[in-house]
Amino acid sequence: GIAWSGFDENYMLKKLPGIFAAGEMLDWEAPTGGYLLTACFATGKAAANGMAKWLEG
Ligand SMILES: Cc1cc2nc3c(=O)[nH]c(=O)nc-3n(C[C@H](O)[C@H](O)[C@H](O)COP(=O)(O)OP(=O)(O)OC[C@H]3O[C@@H](n4cnc5c(N)ncnc54)[C@H](O)[C@@H]3O)c2cc1C
Incomplete structure (x- = not known):
């Protein structure tokens, strides 16, 4: 699984914005x-x- 530190508070991957x-x-x-x-x-x-x-912003 993806570590909690790997995504932001919106469940978006820090290394892959939009995913x-x-x-x-x-x-x-x-x-x-x-x-x-x-x-x-x-x-x-x-x-x-x-x-x-993310899409709105
Ligand atoms: C036998 C068994 C019994 C269970 N019983 C229970 C229960 O009684 N109660 C309970 O709460 N939980 C139960 N669970 C756990 C629960 O089913 C899972 O935690 C949950 O279904 C996981 O959901 P998910 O959407 O994260 O992953 P998944 O349900 O695995 O969904 C992932 C989806 O992604 C698709 N996929 C994979 N790779 C790709 C790709 N490259 N491109 C496109 N699509 C892709 C797969 O085909 C799949 O449809 C059980 C699990 C098992 C195996």
């Missing part, structure tokens, strides 16, 4: 031992918001 990542592309462990889909949907929505912000 966003979510879900299993990210380096995270589920402390819950599950709910991976929930986290994938949540980070997917956050990344989509980031994309919209």
Whole structure:
């Protein structure tokens, strides 16, 4: 997975502006031992918001 330090608060890759990542592309462990889909949907929505912000800005 991509390290947290590799992307900004909008889930955009610092080294590849305009490229966003979510879900299993990210380096995270589920402390819950599950709910991976929930986290994938949540980070997917956050990344989509980031994309919209980037396109507007
Ligand atoms: C057997 C199994 C059971 C699971 N059960 C659960 C469960 O009960 N509950 C739960 O919360 N989680 C579960 N998970 C985990 C959950 O399914 C995954 O964490 C989640 O689906 C990951 O979503 P994602 O969008 O990050 O990746 P993926 O769902 O893997 O999506 C990635 C997509 O990218 C596509 N792709 C890959 N390379 C390219 C390319 N070069 N160009 C274009 N497209 C490409 C792939 O075809 C795929 O459609 C399970 C996982 C497995 C394997």
